[in-house]
Amino acid sequence: MPELAPHIASVPPSGIRHILELSFALDDVLSLSVGEPDVPVAPHITRAAIEAWERNETDYGPNGGIAPLRAAIVDKLKRDNAVSVDTEQVWVTVGATQALYQAMTLTLAAGDEVLIPDPGYTTFSMNARMLQAVPTYYSLRPENGFLPDLAELHRLVSPRTRVLIVNSPSNPLGTVFPRPVLEQLLEFAREHDLWVLSDEVYEYFTYGEPHVSMASLDTDDRVFSVFSLSKTYALTGARVGYLVTPPGLAPTMRTVQEAAISCVSTPEQHAAVAALIGSQDCVEDARLHYGDNLRQALALLDERGLRYLEPRGAFYLWIDLSHAAGGDVADWAERFLLTDRVAVAPGRAFGRTGEGWIRVSLASDLAQLLEGLRRLPAPPADA
Template identity: 50%
Template sequence: MPSAPARVANVPVNQIREITQAAWAVPDSIVLSIGEPAFPVARHVLEAGMAALDRDDTNYTPNAGIGPVRAAFASRFASLAGVDEDPSRIFVVAGAQQGLHLALSTLIGEGDEVLVPDPGYPTFTMTVGLLGGRPVPYPLVPDHGFQPRIEDLQGLVTPRTRVLMLNSPSNPLGSVFSHDLTRALVQFAHRNDLWIISDECYEAFTYDVPHVSPARFDAGGPEAVAEATEARVITSLTLSKTYGLTGLRIGALVVPPGMEAVLSNVMEATVSCVSAASQYAGLAALTGPQDYVRTALDHYRANRDEATAVLDRLGIDYLDARGAFYLWADLRHATGGDVRGWTRSFLAGHGVALAPGTAFGSMGEGWVRIALCGRTADLVEGLSRLPAPPRRP
C-alpha cells in the first residue's frame, strides 16, 4: 500500500474521540468527555428538514448556500455580534470544522504558520498540519486566567506567520475574552499583517458576561480600530451547539469583502454545497422560536453551578466558566504527569470519561475538560468519583 504523505501521517490522534470511544465500549459509563447537547431538536426544525425531503428538494444549491439561509445568518450576526454584513459574504458550510478547513485553505500555503491557542480545540492544530502549514501554539497559562497575552503572541511572529486563531467562548476552557482584550488582539493582528479566524461556535452561551466578536473592531465594524485599513477577520459560526444540530453539519463563515470568488472555488473543490435539507432545517432554527436556546443556556448554567459545587466540596481547583458548556479542572494532584493515561485508568476503574487536557495542547497537562451539557444527575455522580487532593496543612 502506498504510504501517506507526512502531512497526513503526522496528523495527531484526537484524544477526545479516543477516550469517548473507549467509554462507549464500557457499559453504564458516564460520558463527560464530549460536547453533545442532550436536548431533542426543536420540532419545527425537524419538520423543516423533512418538508425539504418530502418536496424532493435534494438538488445542488449554490456553493455559498441558499439565499434565505445566508440572510438569516447575517441577521443573527448583526443581532448578537453587532456587525452588519451583506449576505453575499456569508458562506454556508458543513459545520464549523469544514468552515475552518475552507478558511485555512484560502489563507495558508506549505510551511506557513498559524498561531493556535494552547490549550485550544485540537482540530485547529490538526487542520493546519493537514494543509501543510505549521501550527505554532501560543500559551494560555493558569496565572493569567488562561487568556492570551499580546507579548506572548508577539514573540512568536515570524515572516511566515499568516493567521491568528481565536476562540471565545473557549472550548475547552469556558473562558470569554473581554472587550478590551478582543480589541487588543485585533490591533495586534493588523499591526503584524495577520488574518484572524475567530471561532465563535459558543457565542450563544455566556454567563453574566457579553460575547464580543473580533469583527466589531475590524474594518467596517462599529468599533473599527485605527490599524484596520482593510478587513482581516473571518468569523466561524455553527448551529451545532446553539440548536443541537451536531449531526446536520451546518454552519457559516462570515468573510471580508473580496474573498467571495476564491471561497466559492474552494467550496466547489471540497463539498460543492451543503445538503439542502440541512439548510432548510437551519433556516427554521435561525428564524423560528428560540426556546431551545434559552432552555439550553439555563441548563448549562445550572450544570456549571452543580459541577463547581461538587469540585468545591472536594477541594479541586478549576477555571471559572464564563461561557460555552465546559469546565476546566485541575487534576494535577492525581495524574502523575500523564493526564491522558490517567483518564483511561479513571474510566476503567470508576466508569467516568473525562477529556484529558493534553487533547488541547501541552499546556493542558494535568487538567481535564468536563462537558456540562448532559444530564445533571450523571454529571454530579461522575464528578463525585474524582479523587480529592491532599488536605492543605
C-alpha cells in the same frame, strides 16, 4: 503499495476521540468527554427538515447555501453580532469544522505559521498539519487569567506567521475574552499584517460576560468568522455551520466550496433557516440548563476541594487533576474510564499547557454529571 503523503503522519490524533471510542466498547459509562448537547431539538426545526424531504428538495443547491439561509444569517449577524455583511460574505459549511478548515486553506500555504491557543480546540492544530503549515502555540495560563499574553505573542510571531486563531468563548476553557482583549489582539494582527480566524461556535452560551464578535471590531477586513448551529440548537449531527469572510472573496469561495463539498445537504439547510428565524426559546432554555448544571457542579467541586476554572462561556468545566494524573493526564483519563466508568477529556489533548487538567462537559443530565464529578479523586487534605 504506494506511500501516503509524508505530512499526513504529522497530523496529531484526537485525544478526545480516543476516549470516546474507548467508551463505546464499555457498559455503564458516564459520558462527560464530548460536547454533545443533551437538550432536544425544537420541534419547529425538525419539522422544517422533514417537510423539505417530503417536498423532495434533494437536488444540488448553490455552493454558498440556499438563499433563505444566507439571508437569515445576514440578519442574525446584524442583530446579534453587530456585524454587517452582504450575502456573498456568508458561506454555509458542513459544520464549523469545515468552516475552520476552509478559512485555513484560504490563508495558509505549506511552511506558513499559525498562532494557535494552548489549550485550544484540537482541530486547529490538526488542520494546520493537514495543510503542511506549522502550528505555533500561545499559552493561556492560570497566572494570566487564561487570557492571551501579548508579550508572548510578540515573541512568537515571525516573518512566516500568517494567521492568528482566536476562540471565544473558548473550548475547552470556557473563557470569554473581554472587548479590550479582542481589540488588543486585532491591533497585534494589524501590526504584523496577520489574518484573524475567530471561532465563535459557543457565542450564545455565556454567563455574566457578554460575547463580542471580532468582526464587529474589524476595520481593515482581516477577520474570518466561524459559527455553527450545532451547539446552539443541538444539531451536532445535522452538520450546518457557516464561514463569514472579508468582502471580495466570493469568486474564490465559489471555487473552493465546489472543490471541497459542492454544497451542504438541502433539508438540513431548511432546518437551519427555521432555527434562525423561529422562536429562540430553545436557546435560552439550553443556556439556563447549562447554567444550572454549572452552579451545582461548582458547588460539588468546592465541597470536594477540587481546583477548577470557573467558565464564563461554552458548556465545559476545566478541572485540575494534577494531584492524580502523575504527569500524564491522558494515561490517567484512560485508566479512570476503565476503572471508574467515567469518560472525561484529558487536558493534554488540547495542548501542552493542558497537562494535569481535564475537560468535563456540562451538557449532560444533571444526575449523571454530578455522579461523574463525585468519582473524581479529591486532592489530599493537606494539598
